[in-house]
Amino acid sequence: MNNNQSQDNIMINEDSKNWQLDDVRADHNNQLLTTNQGLRVSNTDDSLKAGERGPTLMEDFHFREKLTHFDHERIPERVVHARGFGVHGYFQAYESMAEYTKAKFLQDPSIKTPVFVRFSTVVGSKGSADTVRDVRGFATKFYTEEGNYDLVANNIPVFFIQDAIKFPDIVHSIKPEPHNEIPQASAAHDTFWDFVVSNPETAHMIMWLLSDRGIPRSFRMMEGFGVNTFRFVNAEGKARFVKFHWKPLLGVHSLVWDEAQKLAGKDPDYHRRDIWNAINRGEYPEYELGVQMIDEKDEFNFDFDILDPTKIWPEELIPVKIIGKMTLNRNVDNFFAETEQVAFHPGHVVPGIDFSNDPLLQGRLFSYLDTQLIRLGGPNFHEIPINRPIAPIHNNQRDGYHRMTIDRGRVSYSPNALQDNTPKPASDQDGGYVHYEEKVDGRKVRQRSESFKDFYRQATLFWNSMSPAEKQHIIEAFHFEVGSVIDKNIKQRVVDMFNNVNGDLATQIAMGIGATPPNSSGGNDVTAFSPALSQENTIKVPQTRMVAILAENGFNYNEVTQVMDALRGAGIHPEIISKNLGMITGDNGQQLEVGKNYLTTASIKYDAVYIPGGRQSADTLMMQGDTIHFVNEAFKHAKAIGGTNEGVDLLASSALQGVSLASSSNQGQLMSDLGVVTLGNSAYITNFIPEFINAIGQHRHWGRQPKKEFVPA
Numbered sequence: 030m031n032n033n034q035s036q037d038n039i040m041i042n043e044d045s046k047n048w049q050l051d052d053v054r055a056d057h058n059n060q061l062l063t064t065n066q067g068l069r070v071s072n073t074d075d076s077l078k079a080g081e082r083g084p085t086l087m088e089d090f091h092f093r094e095k096l097t098h099f100d101h102e103r104i105p106e107r108v109v110h111a112r113g114f115g116v117h118g119y120f121q122a123y124e125s126m127a128e129y130t131k132a133k134f135l136q137d138p139s140i141k142t143p144v145f146v147r148f149s150t151v152v153g154s155k156g157s158a159d160t161v162r163d164v165r166g167f168a169t170k171f172y173t174e175e176g177n178y179d180l181v182a183n184n185i186p187v188f189f190i191q192d193a194i195k196f197p198d199i200v201h202s203i204k205p206e207p208h209n210e211i212p213q214a215s216a217a218h219d220t221f222w223d224f225v226v227s228n229p230e231t232a233h234m235i236m237w238l239l240s241d242r243g244i245p246r247s248f249r250m251m252e253g254f255g256v257n258t259f260r261f262v263n264a265e266g267k268a269r270f271v272k273f274h275w276k277p278l279l280g281v282h283s284l285v286w287d288e289a290q291k292l293a294g295k296d297p298d299y300h301r302r303d304i305w306n307a308i309n310r311g312e313y314p315e316y317e318l319g320v321q322m323i324d325e326k327d328e329f330n331f332d333f334d335i336l337d338p339t340k341i342w343p344e345e346l347i348p349v350k351i352i353g354k355m356t357l358n359r360n361v362d363n364f365f366a367e368t369e370q371v372a373f374h375p376g377h378v379v380p381g382i383d384f385s386n387d388p389l390l391q392g393r394l395f396s397y398l399d400t401q402l403i404r405l406g407g408p409n410f411h412e413i414p415i416n417r418p419i420a421p422i423h424n425n426q427r428d429g430y431h432r433m434t435i436d437r438g439r440v441s442y443s444p445n446a447l448q449d450n451t452p453k454p455a456s457d458q459d460g461g462y463v464h465y466e467e468k469v470d471g472r473k474v475r476q477r478s479e480s481f482k483d484f485y486r487q488a489t490l491f492w493n494s495m496s497p498a499e500k501q502h503i504i505e506a507f508h509f510e511v512g513s514v515i516d517k518n519i520k521q522r523v524v525d526m527f528n529n530v531n532g533d534l535a536t537q538i539a540m541g542i543g544a545t546p547p548n549s550s551g552g553n554d555v556t557a558f559s560p561a562l563s564q565e566n567t568i569k570v571p572q573t574r575m576v577a578i579l580a581e582n583g584f585n586y587n588e589v590t591q592v593m594d595a596l597r598g599a600g601i602h603p604e605i606i607s608k609n610l611g612m613i614t615g616d617n618g619q620q621l622e623v624g625k626n627y628l629t630t631a632s633i634k635y636d637a638v639y640i641p642g643g644r645q646s647a648d649t650l651m652m653q654g655d656t657i658h659f660v661n662e663a664f665k666h667a668k669a670i671g672g673t674n675e676g677v678d679l680l681a682s683s684a685l686q687g688v689s690l691a692s693s694s695n696q697g698q699l700m701s702d703l704g705v706v707t708l709g710n711s712a713y714i715t716n717f718i719p720e721f722i723n724a725i726g727q728h729r730h731w732g733r734q735p736k737k738e739f740v741p742a
């Protein structure tokens with residue numbers, strides 16, 4: 030047989046994967062019901078019985094097929110990252126990266142490479158809540174013309190452990206405790222903190238996990254990090270160490286802990302709903318791909334080991350070069366077929382991307398393939414449509430569970446003469462993958478490199494880089510997580526361990542959890558900080574934010590419509606909330622439709638609140654406990670709040686401590702204080718609107734909580 034080159038020459042574009050999926054999409058609209066054998070079914074509501082009240086008959090093949098299929102509907106959930114949400118999109122390079130890598134999808138800015146991204150939490154079961162405190166997975170499959178490349182990343186740039194052999198231990202410790210399967214999707218329990226204090230290499234990752242990064246506002250507002258050190262290799266064979274970054278164009282933003290916990294009950298699907306709705310509205314999440322590169326010759330020039338996955342490469346030291354952009358623009362047709370069956374593997378690489386000896390990465394290269402075999406039932410998972418590369422597959426692998434390909438011919442071995450020794454290995458020039466020829470020389474030892482043994486200095490760098498509000502959030506997270514631990518010895522050891530990071534931090538932790546503060550001052554000599562680590566310095570834009578407008582009959586129609594139009598114009602989504610669903614009537618007799626009532630939503634689902642004027646509306650709102658609670662909760666969560674005219678009266682009767690409001694004696698006054706924007710007279714509404722939009726874009730207004738700001742002990 031000839032290797033049919035023309036058949037294999039493929040043109041990749043954004044829609045290539047979508048077209049490929051067309052082969053397996055099934056639309057059952059307006060069709061007659063059939064069995065899986067294609068037999069038309071006359072009744073699917075009554076089983077076949079011997080008499081109307083008699084026993085069901087074995088003969089009922091339709092009943093047995095339907096129930097058997099149902100009984101087998103589930104596959105094992107992922108052992109970690111069980112709860113996830115997948116979306117399609119495409120990636121485009123900004124410029125050719127040929128100087129650094131021969132990976133074709135990074136060469137030509139005109140090529141749109143299709144991608145599939147699965148976001149996930151790590152610890153919880155498939156049915157757990159989205160907003161728990163956890164690391165988020167951010168796994169991307171690039172369907173390139175050279176085969177699939179998987180960038181299996183997290184939203185935190187470091188990991189708990191340094192060697193993959195400890196992975197079962199860390200995961201066992203953080204999962205629900207085995208005797209009673211409690212708690213679900215949470216690190217706040219004894220076994221996890223026992224692991225932490227027994228493994229000081231976890232210190233840096235714990236700082237990130239307990240920071241705001243552990244409770245993202247949205248998948249659309251998270252960074253992604255490849256964590257492990259990889260290699261770029263160019264066409265000349267020159268290699269560089271590389272770390273991968275995703276940077277969201279909406280900035281990096283988080284929830285607050287109280288909000289995250291409440292959302293877990295009120296809307297466990299908060300994150301998946303958020304990205305699903307955004308994509309359906311055409312607000313496509315975008316992330317820039319960045320790389321940090323280190324020359325092979327500079328491998329040992331840093332005060333940390335560049336192969337250690339508990340270390341970042343500080344961006345101020347090794348800048349992130351932005352090399353392209355990913356746009357997520359299509360939701361899945363079917364969750365199971367796509368999101369549940371997608372199989373990622375850091376070993377899915379293309380020429381130009383290679384590995385390092387990072388011991389975590391080396392272990393991952395084994396684990397991901399192994400896990401797919403048990404989860405997806407055999408070695409043919411690459412044939413499941415979402416996993417199929419766009420590049421053609423030719424090899425002598427055959428058979429196995431659920432084989433779909435009908436391989437023709439009698440040759441399934443190599444070398445062979447009967448088929449002119451095809452399919453034959455491709456040379457480097459033909460795109461054959463050649464591993465980077467790293468020189469390795471060593472004794473077989475079960476040991477950790479001495480250069481991996483600095484566990485605290487970067488944890489201190491992280492702490493130093495946090496704003497006062499971020500520091501306070503970390504302390505409160507310790508109070509919750511370690512406060513939930515029962516064993517007093519473990520609690521004390523947490524204090525002692527984090528005294529190595531920072532003495533003030535350890536003292537503050539101790540005070541909240543009933544442990545003894547350290548007697549030595551603690552910490553280390555790191556005084557540096559990295560601005561790139563603080564979310565305070567992230568992109569802040571109002572686009573795609575959700576605003577609740579609280580109104581009742583008699584609301585000021587002109588104000589509300591002007592504000593809604595302006596918000597929409599700024600890419601913000603206003604929604605009217607009222608006691609009852611249906612229509613509410615404004616002060617001019619015109620009506621607007623209510624989006625939600627107080628039972629079907631809550632302030633935690635919005636980024637900001639606006640209370641319009643209208644005497645009757647404001648008076649009704651002031652009588653409603655739900656409304657007052659809504660406003661107070663938004664205030665507590667540091668969200669933007671707007672009020673105009675009589676709406677300001679409602680704010681005045683809420684518990685917005687320490688905030689100055691526009692006064693009714695100065696009707697034209699616009700007041701903007703700590704993210705609360707108020708106006709006495711709607712004639713000046715055009716002044717109010719930009720100020721309110723600006724407050725929304727700030728994400729949160731931490732200055733409201735001065736009493737809670739971190740005060741060194």
Ligand code: HDE
Nearest residue numbers: 107110147166167168182183188193196255256396397400
């Ligand atoms: Fe994973 N990891 N992991 N991991 N990981 C899995 O593979 C593993 C690690 C990450 O949406 C599993 O298909 C080992 C780091 C993501 O389907 C499993 C080690 C990072 C996902 C596995 C690590 C990740 C996984 C479970 C060494 C950040 C979800 C299901 C300690 C770079 C992918 C599966 C998806 C999933 C093993 C550490 C990211 C068991 C042995 C570091 C995003 O194979």
